[in-house]
Amino acid sequence: MDHPLITVLPDPEQLAGAAARHIAAQLQLAIARRGIAHCVLAGGRTPLPTYRFLAQSTLAVTVDWGRVHFWWSDERWLPADDAASNQRAARAELLEPLAIAHPWVHTVDVSAPTAAAAAADYESCLSRWLGDRGLFDVVVLGVGEDGHIASLFPGSSTLMPPEGRRVVVEHLAPKLPSVRVSLTLMALAAARSHVLLIEGKTKAGVVRQLCEPSHSDLPIQRLLALARNVRIYVDEAAFSHRCVSRPGWTQETWTQRPPTS
Ligand code: 6PG
Numbered sequence: 001m002d003h004p005l006i007t008v009l010p011d012p013e014q015l016a017g018a019a020a021r022h023i024a025a026q027l028q029l030a031i032a033r034r035g036i037a038h039c040v041l042a043g044g045r046t047p048l049p050t051y052r053f054l055a056q057s058t059l060a061v062t063v064d065w066g067r068v069h070f071w072w073s074d075e076r077w078l079p080a081d082d083a084a085s086n087q088r089a090a091r092a093e094l095l096e097p098l099a100i101a102h103p104w105v106h107t108v109d110v111s112a113p114t115a116a117a118a119a120a121d122y123e124s125c126l127s128r129w130l131g132d133r134g135l136f137d138v139v140v141l142g143v144g145e146d147g148h149i150a151s152l153f154p155g156s157s158t159l160m161p162p163e164g165r166r167v168v169v170e171h172l173a174p175k176l177p178s179v180r181v182s183l184t185l186m187a188l189a190a191a192r193s194h195v196l197l198i199e200g201k202t203k204a205g206v207v208r209q210l211c212e213p214s215h216s217d218l219p220i221q222r223l224l225a226l227a228r229n230v231r232i233y234v235d236e237a238a239f240s241h242r243c244v245s246r247p248g249w250t251q252e253t254w255t256q257r258p259p260t261s
Pocket of ligand 1: 041043044045046047073074075076086141142143144145148149150151175
């Protein structure tokens with residue numbers, strides 16, 4: 001599927017359930033085909049209900065979590081136990097409830113002396129497990145109101161990293177904290193499937209921009225131009241009805257409550 005499928009859900013709870021079911025299915029497919037799955041987790045608050053659904057619903061027993069490698073799209077340069085840490089949030093909502101303690105939880109080493117050192121270490125870890133051309137199986141992302149993804153912000157030099165780099169440091173993020181370690185656009189695009197989670201009325205503006213091809217310079221649009229199997233889950237509060245006009249894009253609207261388990 002070359003063009004995104006946008007699924008519009010009535011509320012955040014149903015968005016989380018629908019996205020969790022799709023993520024679980026992609027992980028199951030990867031494990032069935034290759035015996036392993038590489039899953040990139042998003043930061044921020046939007047994915048947390050989806051993580052909770054994955055960990056607490058009947059989906060939890062449908063995935064062989066021992067075969068899933070976890071990565072992060074980006075990490076804020078904060079102590080691992082900081083309330084705003086992306087890895088702390090994912091541990092609390094997903095990894096700990098699933099009792100995942102295997103060594104394939106690849107967090108950014110925020111105890112490194114510098115963010116640059118942590119980025120270099122993450123780059124090496126990616127090479128170790130994925131080689132130079134390996135693909136993630138699922139990349140989960142939120143989207144900022146300005147169209148940023150991970151810690152790739154509009155106009156930032158991190159959008160044009162040195163050739164081949166898969167991890168960069170953002171020192172001037174407009175969304176605090178200002179220092180972050182992020183996968184690059186090319187690294188995020190190197191995936192068999194992408195799951196974008198967009199929720200709440202504050203994101204209505206970026207959804208409208210998504211639906212207008214003219215805003216192609218946004219980081220999220222640049223990813224969509226590279227990605228080949230994208231599911232966008234958006235709730236009614238964030239949805240712009242213009243999306244139906246985007247050539248090639250498919251839209252489905254869920255009005256009835258899908259199964260919650
Ligand atoms: C971060 C995230 C960032 C996030 C968007 C949306 O560390 O902040 O990686 O890219 O996904 O800013 O954030 P919310 O989901 O909190 O709205």
